[in-house]
Amino acid sequence: MTELDFEFLRAFLKARSGLSLQPEKRYLVESRLSPVCRRFKMDSLSTLVTGLKGGRDCVLESAVIEAMTTNETFFFRDKAPFDLFRDVLLPRYLAARATTRRLRIWCAAASTGQEPYSLAMLLDEASSRLSGWRIEIVATDISIEVLNKARMGIYNQFEVQRGLSIQLLLKYFSQVGDQWQIAPRIRDMVDFRPLNLIKDFGHLGSFDIVYCRNVLIYFDSSMKSEVLNRLAGALTPDGSIVLGAAETVIGLTDALVPDPANRGLYGKCSQTAVGARRPPLLAASR
Structure with a gap:
């Protein structure tokens, strides 16, 4: 993933979900979006970014947002x-x-x-x-x-x-x-x-x-x-x-x-x- 790809993903996620990713979180993007690439049969994160830039694949956009969303929870959390x-x-x-x-x-x-x-x-x-x-x-x-x-x-x-x-x-x-x-x-x-x-x-x-x-x-x-x-x-x-x-x-x-x-x-x-x-x-x- 190039620096430009990462910056695009940061801007995309903030605009779509409010998620604010710091520059040091690049590893997190790579680890969470690699399975999305495999699911959509894309050979790289750069290909995924190209797909997002097209702005016509709502399923891909949703998959990226869901992959990056943290869903840690449990019953009576923090009591x-x-x-x-x-x-x-x-x-x-x-x-x-x-x-x-x-x-x-x-x-x-x-x-x-x-x-x-x-x-x-x-x-x-x-x-x-x-x-x-x-x-x-x-x-x-x-x-x-x-x-x-x-x-x-x-x-x-x-x-x-x-x-x-x-x-x-x-x-x-x-x-x-x-x-x-x-x-x-x-x-x-x-x-x-x-x-x-x-x-x-x-x-x-x-x-x-x-x-x-x-x-x-x-x-x-x-x-x-x-x-x-x-x-x-x-x-x-x-x-x-x-x-x-x-x-x-x-x-x-x-x-x-x-x-x-x-x-x-x-x-x-x-x-x-x-x-x-x-x-x-x-x-x-x-």
Whole structure:
């Protein structure tokens, strides 16, 4: 792969997916796109680049984007964001939405489904408090391939061992050969949809809770700011957004403010004015 080929791929990936590749990541491009070359019977990455430059092969373009997208995930990943949902966010919105009994949740980088299914299991565990509620979990990802896997809800032994207790595994999964399939009632709680975060997502409507974890780290600062501002616009006035442990809004947007009591949790900036008159909505209620 020539330097010009690499620079083209960097620009292509940033424009199509927001992925910002540093020059030292050339090895990553070569290792991940070599299988794509073999799949499309191309003799080199330069031939692949030529195919992309033609701009007429959508299948090739999608294959390149999917190959370069990181889809690392597992059930209840990092634990703290799910404790936050169970102990802080769910009680908060059960009280705040007691009249409408409606709650909308968005997992904005769902990958193969472990994050939204983890939230769905927590909701099922709290089902005694949710009678008569309409709760929607929308889960999106740029990759059609991982969404197809997520919709099936079938995972191998390694995948279910990552983050799942034996109690939850036996309660919510059934064994199919050497794999495990999540219970239909949990699968039916999640609406999986393809979505590219760097493009408009206004058609999704507004959400009370947004989980957008471990995806902004792959964007440059300007793209992070743009996405964060649009995520803020997708929140209800008292909505909350959960970011990954290595992610922040500081220096990137004024539309979101950190929750001082809960790391990784953010609310709309307008909530600070409310907090001046009464206890802030973003205060933890433990």
